[in-house]
Each structure stands twice: as C-alpha cells, then as structure tokens.
Amino acid sequence: MAKVNNGAALLSLCLLLAYSAGQSAAAYVDVEGTVRKEVENAIKGNPGIGAALVRLVFHDCWVNGCDGSVLLDKTPSGGNTEKKAINNIGLDGFNLIDTIKYKLGNSVSCADIVVFAARDAARYLSGGKMAYSVPSGRKDGIVSSDATADAILPQSTFEFQQLKDNFANKGFTQEELVILSGAHSIGVSHLSSFQDRLNDSTATPIDDSYKQALVKDIEDQKKSQNTSDPIEKNNIRDMSLKFQNDSGYDTAGVNTAAKGALDNSYYHANLQNRVLFKSDWVMRTDSKAGDDMAEYMNNATKWNNDFAAAMVKLSKLPAEGSARYEIRKNCRVTNQNYYY
Ligand code: HEM
Ligand SMILES: *[C@@H]1O[C@H](CO)[C@@H](O)[C@H](O)[C@H]1NC(C)=O
Ligand SMILES: *[C@@H]1O[C@H](CO)[C@@H](O)[C@H](O)[C@H]1NC(C)=O
Ligand SMILES: *[C@@H]1O[C@H](CO)[C@@H](O)[C@H](O)[C@H]1NC(C)=O
Numbered sequence: 001m002a003k004v005n006n007g008a009a010l011l012s013l014c015l016l017l018a019y020s021a022g023q024s025a026a027a028y029v030d031v032e033g034t035v036r037k038e039v040e041n042a043i044k045g046n047p048g049i050g051a052a053l054v055r056l057v058f059h060d061c062w063v064n065g066c067d068g069s070v071l072l073d074k075t076p077s078g079g080n081t082e083k084k085a086i087n088n089i090g091l092d093g094f095n096l097i098d099t100i101k102y103k104l105g106n107s108v109s110c111a112d113i114v115v116f117a118a119r120d121a122a123r124y125l126s127g128g129k130m131a132y133s134v135p136s137g138r139k140d141g142i143v144s145s146d147a148t149a150d151a152i153l154p155q156s157t158f159e160f161q162q163l164k165d166n167f168a169n170k171g172f173t174q175e176e177l178v179i180l181s182g183a184h185s186i187g188v189s190h191l192s193s194f195q196d197r198l199n200d201s202t203a204t205p206i207d208d209s210y211k212q213a214l215v216k217d218i219e220d221q222k223k224s225q226n227t228s229d230p231i232e233k234n235n236i237r238d239m240s241l242k243f244q245n246d247s248g249y250d251t252a253g254v255n256t257a258a259k260g261a262l263d264n265s266y267y268h269a270n271l272q273n274r275v276l277f278k279s280d281w282v283m284r285t286d287s288k289a290g291d292d293m294a295e296y297m298n299n300a301t302k303w304n305n306d307f308a309a310a311m312v313k314l315s316k317l318p319a320e321g322s323a324r325y326e327i328r329k330n331c332r333v334t335n336q337n338y339y340y
Contacts, residue, residue, distance in 0.1 A: 031108055031136070032116055038100045039120040047260050050121040051187030052092035054262070057118035058180070058314060059088060060111065062170060063149045067141035067319040068110035071097060073332040075144050076339055085149035089190055090231070093117070094332075101331050110331035111138035115315040122311060125186060125262040129300075132308040134315040139325035142334045156193050156277040157202075160286055163279055170317065172310075178283060178292045179306045180314070184275065185266035188231040191218055194276040204281050207273040210236070210247040214276075217243060236274045237265045247274060253297070264304075267297035 043050040060070040063082060071094060072081045082088060100113050115134050122130045154166040167177045196202040198215060214232070217239075221230035233239055236249050238259050244251070250272060254265045269275050270284065271293055283289040296303040319325055326335050 029104055029107070031104055031112075034103050035100055035113060035116040036120045036123075038096065038103065039117050040124050042096045042099075043121065043124055048188065049093060049096060050125045050260075050262075053096070053114075053117045053121040054125075054183055055187065056091065056093045056097075057114050057311075058183070059091060059149070059153060060114050061314050061317040063152050064141055064143060064321065065317045065319040066111050066115055066138050066315060067325065068114060068138075068328065068331060069141045069144040070149075071110050071114070071331040072144040072334070075142060076334055076337055077143070080146040081144040082146060082149040083144075084146040085153070086146075087150050087153040087155060088146075089193065090188070097331055106327060106329055108136075109138050109327045110140050111319070112136045113331070119311065119315070122262055122308075125260065126304065127258070127261065129304045130262060130308050130311075132312050134312055139319060140328040140331075140334075141319055141321075141323055141325055142339060143321065143323045154279065156189075156279045157196050158279050158282070160282045160289070163282070172313070174286075174289060175292055175306075176310045176313070178289050179296070179303070179310045181280060181283065182264060182266045182296065182303055182307055183262070184234045184277070184280060185237070185264070185269075186260060186262050187234050189234055189276050190229050190231055191221075192229050194232075194278075197276065197278055197281075204278045205273060206281065207247065210249070210272075210274040213243050213246040216246075232276065234276055235265060236269050249274060264296050264300045267293045267303070271297055 039050075039053065056070065057066075059082070060066055060068060063069060070082045070088070070091070073083070075081060083091065097110065097113055097117065100117065101108070101110060104113065115138065119132060119134055154163055158166065163177055164174050167173070172180075197204060197206050198211065217232065218230060221232060222228060225231070236244060236247060237254055237256060254268050255261070255263065266275070266280075270280050273281065273284070275281060283293065296306075324339050329335055
C-alpha cells in the first residue's frame with residue numbers, strides 16, 4: 001500500500017513539474033479523479049443524475065460533435081440554444097457540470113467534462129463493469145441552435161430506416177444503433193415521448209398487459225407528479241413488483257435486484273415487447289437487429305464490452321465546422337459576446 005502511494009505521489013510530482021515547466025504558477029489538478037468523485041457523489045444523492053449524464057454526452061456529441069454546445073444558455077449569434085430543442089426534453093445534469101467546472105478551472109473544456117462525466121456515470125451505474133478510457137483535449141464551441149438539435153437528434157417516433165440513416169450520418173453502424181439503444185436500460189421518459197404507442201391511431205405493437213399496466217400507472221403519475229406530462233421509468237426492470245406482475249414480465253435472466261443498473265436488461269424487455277419507445281420496438285422488425293438483440297440479451301459481457309467501445313467512438317466525434325473553438329470559462333456562456 002505504501003509503495004502504491006509513493007508511486008502515485010511521485011507520479012503526481014512529475015506531472016506537477018512537467019506542468020509547471022510549461023505553465024507558470026498553475027497547480028496540478030487531478031482532472032479525471034475530480035470528475036469521478038463529483039459524479040459518484042452526485043449519483044449517490046440522486047440516482048437519476050447518472051442516466052442524465054449518459055444521455056447528455058450523446059446529445060452533445062451528436063450535434064456539432066463533442067463541443068459542449070449542448071450546455072450553452074446563449075450564444076453571440078442569439079436565438080434559442082440546443083437546450084430549447086423539443087428533442088432535448090428532460091435533458092439534465094447541467095448543474096453538476098457547472099460544479100465540476102468550478103473545481104477544475106480554466107484549463108479543462110466543458111466538452112471534456114461532459115465526456116468524462118458520462119464515462120464515470122456509466123461505470124458507476126454498471127457496478128464497475130463498464131470501464132473505458134477516453135482521450136482529453138476537446139474544445140468548446142460557440143454555436144448552439146435548437147433547430148439544429150431538432151434536425152439532427154433521432155426521435156422516438158422514427159422508423160427503423162430513419163434510425164439507421166441517422167446513425168450512418170454520424171458514421172455509426174446498425175449494430176452500434178442496437179448497442180447504444182441499450183442505454184435505455186436506465187433513466188426515465190416523459191409521457192409525450194411515448195404516447196404515440198398508446199394511441200390507437202398511431203400505436204405500434206406493444207404487449208397488451210404491459211400497455212394496460214402503463215396506462216393505469218400514467219394516471220397515477222399524473223396525479224402524484226401533478227402534471228399532464230409525467231415521467232415513467234424507461235425499464236420495466238425498475239418498476240414495482242406489482243407493475244411487473246400485472247404486465248406479465250418474465251424476469252428470467254434479469255437481475256431484478258439491480259434496479260437502476262446500466263446493463264443488458266433492456267434487451268430482455270424489448271424482446272418481450274415491454275419498452276416505451278417506438279424507436280426501441282422498431283428494431284425488432286429487422287431480423288439482423290433482432291438477432292443482435294438476442295445475442296446481447298444472452299451475453300451481458302458482450303454488451304458491456306461493445307457498449308463501452310461505442311461510447312468511446314461517440315466520445316471521439318470531432319467538433320464540426322469552422323467556427324471558433326475555445327476553453328470556456330463558464331460552461332453556459334461563450335467567453336466573448338462578439339467574435340471577429
Ligand atoms: C437511437 C435513438 C434514440 C432515441 C430515438 C432516443 C430517444 C429518447 C427519448 C425520447 C428519451 C426520453 C426523453 C424524455 O421524454 O424525457 C430518452 C431517454 C434517454 N436516452 Fe435515448 N434515444 C436514443 C438513443 C440513445 C443513446 C445512443 C443514448 C446513450 C448512449 C441514450 C440514452 C438515454 C438515456 C440514459 C435516457 C434517460 C435519461 C434520463 O433519465 O435523464 N439514448 N431517449
Ligand atoms: C391520438 O392521435 C391522433 C392523431 O395524431 C390525435 O388527433 C389524437 O388527439 C390522439 N389522441 C389522444 C388521446 O392523445
Ligand atoms: C400476479 O398476477 C397474477 C395474474 O396475472 C395474479 O393472480 C396475482 O395475484 C398477482 N400477484 C401479485 C403479487 O400482484
Ligand atoms: C460472450 O461474449 C464474450 C465477449 O465477446 C465472449 O468472449 C464469450 O465467449 C461470450 N459467451 C458466450 C456464452 O457466448
């Protein structure tokens with residue numbers, strides 16, 4: 001133990017010296033250690049924040065590449081930023097990103113923080129099974145538009161071909177679509193994101209007893225959350241025993257004790273036709289996607305490995321366009337009001 005500590009201390013000292021040699025009077029900050037600690041503490045206080053962070057990196061990197069554009073409240077060009085996009089309903093984690101940024105200071109980009117925070121959330125929510133490394137050095141953009149986010153992010157009402165095209169536009173395969181959709185093993189959704197599934201004029205096939213349990217629960221949630229657009233948990237694994245039983249959910253092969261865990265239980269739910277989104281269900285209509293989902297349902301390790309690899313690829317999507325890039329001082333605003 002003493003040896004390890006000495007090694008770590010020596011490494012820190014070397015990094016400090018190397019850093020000080022290049023920069024004057026800047027103290028060494030353990031960037032990744034700080035993010036991890038803050039993310040873990042935040043999830044312990046509020047488990048929902050972990051799912052929010054995993055979604056946040058997808059929504060940042062898909063639109064303009066990984067450039068922190070999703071975090072902006074305003075830009076020099078004015079107009080609504082990505083946060084106002086319809087497709088970004090329920091997006092969260094911004095306060096935690098601010099807290100982390102405050103601790104790390106002006107040498108770490110907001111885009112890097114989003115990537116690291118999602119990585120650490122995935123690791124924590126998977127009980128350490130989902131561990132991967134991602135490079136640092138991203139820069140923050142100065143452009144962010146709600147219209148762009150609504151044009152580029154996939155929608156839950158998409159057909160299979162639209163989902164495939166959406167992923168292909170970003171250089172992602174059909175298999176990676178199947179793999180990354182497994183993120184819906186965690187988190188929540190607003191009713192408005194899946195109500196098409198419950199309306200006879202728009203419905204896509206959904207297990208009938210699950211649908212009935214859902215409709216009943218939605219009425220309860222409208223009252224307890226006091227809103228006409230309540231949230232429901234994405235994964236039937238996270239619902240009450242009574243809900244699961246009413247839905248006829250087959251728990252064979254599912255670790256039902258691991259509520260809130262990022263794992264392959266999404267594939268169990270989807271292959272039983274007990275998921276919220278049409279975009280999840282519609283993958284069942286393709287035989288190759290169906291085969292892949294069966295494989296991930298039966299092999300948790302394979303999904304952990306492949307999901308981690310797809311997250312690394314997502315986290316490396318380069319900032320797009322010729323706009324200026326910077327390391328923001330405050331993740332919510334650009335450093336200048338005008339750029340020449
Ligand atoms: C394949 C296309 C996808 C579609 C159409 C889609 C759509 C959605 C929708 C509509 C919601 C619920 C939003 C709300 O109503 O509050 C949601 C939640 C979520 N999505 Fe996706 N998604 C997709 C892919 C992904 C990917 C690639 C990831 C991450 C790798 C992801 C991670 C999540 C997470 C973690 C949540 C829960 C968020 C929370 O609880 O705060 N999704 N998604
Ligand atoms: C069902 O969908 C149709 C067509 O989109 C819409 O006109 C109707 O208001 C919806 N019904 C409910 C109960 O949401
Ligand atoms: C589970 O569902 C069955 C019928 O589907 C019902 O008979 C039984 O009472 C239910 N059990 C619980 C604990 O809800
Ligand atoms: C599950 O996937 C892993 C990783 O791809 C592989 O090494 C292993 O052989 C698979 N297990 C089974 C039972 O197929």
